[in-house]
Amino acid sequence: MKQRKHPKALPYLFLTEMWERFGYYLMIGIFTFYLKDVNHGFEMTEAESASLYGTFIALVFFTPFIGGLLADRLLGYRLPIILGGLMMGVGYCMMGVHSFTMLYTGMVLVIAGNGLFKPNISTLLGNLYNTDEYRGQKDEGYNIFYMGINVGAFVCNIVSAFLMNKYGYSMAFAGAGIGMFIGVAVFLTGNKHYKSGDVKKVATPGEKPWWIDLSIVVVPAVLFAVIGYFINGVPSETNEHSFLVKDDVTDAFLFACIPVIFFFGYVLFTSPKNERRVVSAILVVCLAVIPFWAIFKQNGTVLNTWADNYTNRDVPKSISKGLKGMYLAGTVKYEKSKDSIQVLDNQFRKVGNEKTIQYPSYFKNYQKTDKLKPGQELVVFNSNIFQSVNPFWVIVLTPLIVGIFRFLRLRKMEPSIPVKMTLGLFITGLSCLVMVAAANASMNGEIKSSLWWFFGAYGVITIGELCLSPIGLSMVSKLAPARLTALLMGAWFISTSIGNKLSGVIASLWDQYDDKSSFFMLNFYLMMGATLILIVLLPWLLKIFREQNK
Structure with a gap:
């Protein structure tokens, strides 16, 4: 059998993306906790933190459109990757300095840096496969590349737990920045292997200059965002002047x-x-x-909240001392408030000189409070550790999924890209049903949920993710006309951006649902609707894909 070959640049791009994702997911894993923390954060409510989170990750995936266009026509791909990586590294470090000015400045640097980095490393990888020698391995190359993303995402939360428990938020954010700087260093090490893929597109006769395309989008988007932010609408409980929704920032994004x-x-x-x-x-x-991204990106909001407040995070006694000693697990103290509701100090929000409960505490729905004494400490897993469950499944399942598709390809039975993506949407919907079952099994949060529900839900959604996310990147690289490759890669990231923002909008409704299973059913209906739309369009899509593969 002929040995499968990949470009020499693949290991360097794999490791660069691994370290970049290490930094990004370390930051995302603690972002909403940081915003909500009363003692060391910014005392935001669930809805406030979800809204800011959704806007942040939406803009993180909106700017790749601009970065891709600049790289396509002006800068090439290597320089934006380097500059973007350095900007993100500085941004992560700034976010850990406790002030709103530093937080928002750091966020802006991350947004701009990701715009330069993210689309161009994906496009550069695709370009390296655009030869007869490697062309047939592009899907597999993107899956290997995608595994690099998830190795970084898996490890970072363990490192984050150590940094958080030992040093606090500032060092955790600094750890994200250091990871990004390592990624840039790795990329520079493999510089000579990227030359064949770092090719700027030559404008065709009559094609508009790049800056015209950019201004056609960016200037109107900014103007529309300003209009959306300031336009007055129907007064609501939380915002007197919002136009479309209860959040002027969301209005601005939707208008943009x-x-x-x-x-x-x-x-x-x-x-x-x-x-x-x-x-x-x-x-x-x-x-x-x-809709996939609207559901998937709730991992940093709703699922973080579920892990923090509704999941049994007790560390088994056999390993609790060791994990605590290594700062890989934290402690919570059992106390009783005057009204006999068990609470934690860091679960209070100050109102004047008094304290009121802001979020459900770890002990509020704990089943074994009768066995605890006031002042007793429990060793528990850090909530952000659960962010490693999804990348764990990606690492485990990627070889299996790749192997299945390779087996089918050799027998000329491999599903086409549209079929894979339709399956991905459907399977993602099934993961919502797992969380419906988790909500029901925990009596709607009245008692702690087993952590195995997390593993189950993430295991299912990961199968859907592997049928969709890396395949989508490969699809754009394969099918897009050469002159529009980065532009259409930008379209892919903009769709991710819109989905990310919707994830924050949906997550902000969490507190309005007394029945948490109904919230997860809402997610299920959204995914089934998207699946049905793609099924209806499947014959048309299949026809186009077959024509392109002739």
């Missing part, structure tokens, strides 16, 4: 999407006829996966 949608419509209808069907197929798939 309007010129972006019109821009991609313009790109579609001004493309040559031989390209138009392919571009339309890519854009339709980008729209279809928005």
